[in-house]
Amino acid sequence: MAKKVTIHDIARELQVNAATVSRALNDHPAISARTKEAVRKVARRLHYQPNSIAASLRSGRSRILGVLIPSAEITFFGSVVHGIERVAAAEGYTVLIYQTNESEEGERKGVETFLRSRVDGVLASIAKGTRDLAHLQDLKRRGVPLVLFDRVSAEAGVPSVSINDSAAAFMATEHLLQQGYRRIAYISGPLHVPIWKERLKGHRKALKKYGLPADRALLREGDVSIGSGAACMEALLRLPEPPDAVCCVEDYTALGALQALRRAGIAVPGQVGIIGFANELFGQYIEPALSTIDQQTIRMGEEAARLFFELSAGKFYGSAPRHIVLEPQLIIRQSSVKIHTAS
Amino acid sequence: MAKKVTIHDIARELQVNAATVSRALNDHPAISARTKEAVRKVARRLHYQPNSIAASLRSGRSRILGVLIPSAEITFFGSVVHGIERVAAAEGYTVLIYQTNESEEGERKGVETFLRSRVDGVLASIAKGTRDLAHLQDLKRRGVPLVLFDRVSAEAGVPSVSINDSAAAFMATEHLLQQGYRRIAYISGPLHVPIWKERLKGHRKALKKYGLPADRALLREGDVSIGSGAACMEALLRLPEPPDAVCCVEDYTALGALQALRRAGIAVPGQVGIIGFANELFGQYIEPALSTIDQQTIRMGEEAARLFFELSAGKFYGSAPRHIVLEPQLIIRQSSVKIHTAS
DNA sequence: ATGAAAGCGCTAACAC
DNA sequence: GTGTTAGCGCTTTCAT
Numbered sequence: 001m002a003k004k005v006t007i008h009d010i011a012r013e014l015q016v017n018a019a020t021v022s023r024a025l026n027d028h029p030a031i032s033a034r035t036k037e038a039v040r041k042v043a044r045r046l047h048y049q050p051n052s053i054a055a056s057l058r059s060g061r062s063r064i065l066g067v068l069i070p071s072a073e074i075t076f077f078g079s080v081v082h083g084i085e086r087v088a089a090a091e092g093y094t095v096l097i098y099q100t101n102e103s104e105e106g107e108r109k110g111v112e113t114f115l116r117s118r119v120d121g122v123l124a125s126i127a128k129g130t131r132d133l134a135h136l137q138d139l140k141r142r143g144v145p146l147v148l149f150d151r152v153s154a155e156a157g158v159p160s161v162s163i164n165d166s167a168a169a170f171m172a173t174e175h176l177l178q179q180g181y182r183r184i185a186y187i188s189g190p191l192h193v194p195i196w197k198e199r200l201k202g203h204r205k206a207l208k209k210y211g212l213p214a215d216r217a218l219l220r221e222g223d224v225s226i227g228s229g230a231a232c233m234e235a236l237l238r239l240p241e242p243p244d245a246v247c248c249v250e251d252y253t254a255l256g257a258l259q260a261l262r263r264a265g266i267a268v269p270g271q272v273g274i275i276g277f278a279n280e281l282f283g284q285y286i287e288p289a290l291s292t293i294d295q296q297t298i299r300m301g302e303e304a305a306r307l308f309f310e311l312s313a314g315k316f317y318g319s320a321p322r323h324i325v326l327e328p329q330l331i332i333r334q335s336s337v338k339i340h341t342a343s
Numbered sequence: 344m345a346k347k348v349t350i351h352d353i354a355r356e357l358q359v360n361a362a363t364v365s366r367a368l369n370d371h372p373a374i375s376a377r378t379k380e381a382v383r384k385v386a387r388r389l390h391y392q393p394n395s396i397a398a399s400l401r402s403g404r405s406r407i408l409g410v411l412i413p414s415a416e417i418t419f420f421g422s423v424v425h426g427i428e429r430v431a432a433a434e435g436y437t438v439l440i441y442q443t444n445e446s447e448e449g450e451r452k453g454v455e456t457f458l459r460s461r462v463d464g465v466l467a468s469i470a471k472g473t474r475d476l477a478h479l480q481d482l483k484r485r486g487v488p489l490v491l492f493d494r495v496s497a498e499a500g501v502p503s504v505s506i507n508d509s510a511a512a513f514m515a516t517e518h519l520l521q522q523g524y525r526r527i528a529y530i531s532g533p534l535h536v537p538i539w540k541e542r543l544k545g546h547r548k549a550l551k552k553y554g555l556p557a558d559r560a561l562l563r564e565g566d567v568s569i570g571s572g573a574a575c576m577e578a579l580l581r582l583p584e585p586p587d588a589v590c591c592v593e594d595y596t597a598l599g600a601l602q603a604l605r606r607a608g609i610a611v612p613g614q615v616g617i618i619g620f621a622n623e624l625f626g627q628y629i630e631p632a633l634s635t636i637d638q639q640t641i642r643m644g645e646e647a648a649r650l651f652f653e654l655s656a657g658k659f660y661g662s663a664p665r666h667i668v669l670e671p672q673l674i675i676r677q678s679s680v681k682i683h684t685a686s
Numbered sequence: 687a688t689g690a691a692a693g694c695g696c697t698a699a700c701a702c
Numbered sequence: 703g704t705g706t707t708a709g710c711g712c713t714t715t716c717a718t
Contacts, residue, residue, distance in 0.1 A: 004485075004695090006694095006695055006696080007695070007696070008695080008696095016704075016705085017704065017705050017706075018695090018696080018697095018705095019696090019697075019698085019704075019705065019706080019707095020703085020704055020705075022695095022696065022697060022698095023697090023703095023704085026697090030703055030704080031703065031704080032703060032704090035703080035704085047481075047484070049458050049459070049485065050459060050695090050696085051400075051459070051461065051694090051695055051696070052459035052460060052461075052696095053396050053399050053400045053405075053459075053460065053461045053694090053695080053696090054400055054694070054695035054696040054697090054710090055695080055696055055697070056396050056696090056710090057394075057396045057397055057400050057694090057695080057696075057697095057710045057711070057712090058695080058696045058697045058698080058709080058710050059696080059697060059698085059710085060710075062396075064456075064460070071421065072415050072420070072421030072424055072440065073418050073421035073422060073425075073624075074421075075416050075418070077415070078414065078415030078416035078417075078421075078442070079416060081415055081442065082415075082416075082444075085442070085444075094441075094452070094456045095441075096439045096440070096441065096456075096460075097415065097439070097440040097441070097442070098437075098438075098439065098440070099421070099424065099428070099440070101425075101428075109437070113407075113437045113439075115392050116392070116393060116394070116395035116396075117395060117396065117407070117439075117460070118394065118395075118396045138390075141390070142347075142392065226624075226628075255625075255628050258628070259628065281416075281569075281595075281625070282598075282623075282624070282625030282628065282629070285569075285598050285601070285602065285625065285629050286625070286628050286629045286630065287629060287630025347711090349710095349711055349712080350711070350712070351711080351712095359688075359689085360688065360689045360690075361689095361711090361712080361713095362688075362689065362690080362691095362712095362713075362714080363687085363688055363689075365711095365712065365713060365714090366687095366688085366713090369713090373687060373688080374687070374688080375687060375688090378687080378688085393711090393712085394710090394711055394712070395712095396710090396711080396712090397694090397710070397711035397712040397713085398711080398712055398713070399694090399712090400693095400694050400695070400696090400710090400711080400712075400713095401693080401694050401711080401712045401713045401714080402694085402712080402713060402714090403694075
């Protein structure tokens with residue numbers, strides 16, 4: 001273990017004060033160009049590596065942004081993180097990711113880790129398993145800016161970026177209706193999670209607009225996994241009056257449903273239409289290609305990061321938090337297209 | 344911004360020394376149960392949050408493991424991280440992820456960030472764009488344990504976990520040969536990356552075993568993206584003697600190739616067989632389901648984390664680094680099955 | 687079982 | 703333009 005070199009080593013070498021070295025390294029305006037040059041040269045020669053732990057302890061700022069995501073195995077989040085990174089990098093910030101594994105426990109540990117590491121802010125997407133938001137309030141109480149994205153919560157009282165989930169589900173459902181499907185099932189995620197509650201609302205609104213009843217039997221509450229999607233679909237198929245279309249709350253759910261339909265020998269989109277949600281990469285490559293909703297991932301990440309910088313610049317502390325709502329985009333592929341217009 | 348509460352606040356409240364509080368909080372054996380109890384109670388009441396920055400500065404240990412992954416959008420890495428987390432958590436360590444976006448530049452920044460944050464170790468999978476490993480050597484030189492996984496490099500001289508890439512490609516190719524395919528193309532990733540070079544070796548070995556020549560025209564060096572897979576496949580189809588099977592270095596590459604084949608109206612696996620690599624989630628849901636190679640992701644993560652703990656326990660510093668090689672598993676689905684045995 | 691004191695490496699307020 | 707000084711909040715000898 002090589003002895004760590006500090007600014008004092010550089011200072012000694014150059015016969016100057018450690019503070020001078022610190023300033024030179026940080027490009028402080030009051031330091032002469034010659035000194036800066038000399039300091040940098042010695043620093044390089046000695047393989048000096050700044051200790052941001054010490055710097056953070058002293059300055060109270062780490063220039064690190066913590067991002068809490070439910071799972072690194074979902075492309076969607078990786079994509080949002082890209083957006084966050086782009087904006088963060090431009091401001092000289094680094095992004096660190098913690099995956100909560102969809103549990104409240106994991107989320108608490110993530111917050112704890114970030115708090116201990118004294119990140120300058122936290123951007124989070126709430127885990128499926130989270131019911132109590134106390135740990136998020138903790139961040140607020142400690143003055144760590146918090147911004148929520150995608151899986152947001154108005155209760156939290158912090159800025160957020162999300163898509164218009166209700167509108168998205170409305171679009172998806174209306175699209176199925178316009179294709180002539182009439183008995184539309186809905187496979188949701190846990191309804192205690194706001195975004196899934198919102199989406200259900202949009203779905204129902206579309207049904208209502210077309211004068212259709214909200215048949216309780218056609219609503220399934222899954223856990224947004226492939227397996228759960230398949231199980232829900234199977235249950236739906238056992239119904240006395242099975243659905244002729246299904247609106248899924250997630251692409252993976254749709255994948256499971258599709259699998260169940262295939263096993264049952266049901267033609268998609270001929271007999272049953274299906275639409276997903278999230279525009280995951282695989283959707284355009286499966287057979288039939290999955291219609292879905294695009295959630296503007298990069299944009300979402302960028303906006304979330306921007307909200308953080310606004311927050312930390314103190315631009316709207318105290319006033320009501322901003323909620324940015326992005327407009328979703330309907331992506332029509334094959335799985336939901338019954339009507340062939342032209343050819 | 345609530346005033347931060349420190350161990351001194353707790354100490355004052357209880358009329359004891361800060362050192363006592365520190366010990367109590369860390370469950371030091373020499374502290375009486377009564378004192379510990381009292382300290383914990385006050386800590387809770389004051390919402391005390393330990394400042395690990397200060398602790399790290401003093402102790403020189405952060406109990407944080409940095410993980411460098413090329414991209415958070417690849418399921419494979421998310422899965423490996425799960426394995427890492429499991430082992431790390433058991434040792435009281437936290438995992439922080441940095442995505443390098445497949446570039447050497449990103450990788451350098453990640454190393455820099457981890458170095459500054461004084462993580463206790465780094466687990467890394469080398470980016471596609473990385474040619475110079477100097478930044479990784481830096482970690483070693485500074486005494487930060489480094490373990491490589493998946494995209495490893497023997498040159499780095501550090502412990503690693505990978506799968507037997509050569510054997511994997513051999514299995515994939517042999518499987519195609521056993522299915523009766525004879526003109527087998529190979530879509531590789533950049534050949535300066537060791538794992539892809541290794542895989543190519545395995546592929547050639549299989550060809551050789553079956554007495555087939557390594558036709559240069561059948562080898563394409565793509566960049567492991569869907570688009571590149573499609574482009575390579577198109578080029579292959581334009582050959583005077585197009586291939587009757589294609590072995591891809593990655594599932595996403597295979598996806599692109601599949602797309603190109605579909606556009607060209609070629610039946611898979613009837614006319615052309617195809618096999619991928621990585622066992623990405625989507626593979627079993629596309630049509631035809633993609634044959635592939637499983638890479639033991641969770642296991643890989645666990646082993647990598649274990650290697651780190653061995654390293655930091657000083658078990659084999661100085662001696663030659665251990666390289667764990669996991670055995671891959673051939674997963675036969677539809678895309679490569681020409682021969683229908685039974686039914 | 688607890689206290690006293692020193693210091694990890696850096697930055698920032700105040701000198702000059 | 704640079705030096706001095708005083709910590710940031712914690713851990714860790716060494717005492718007692």
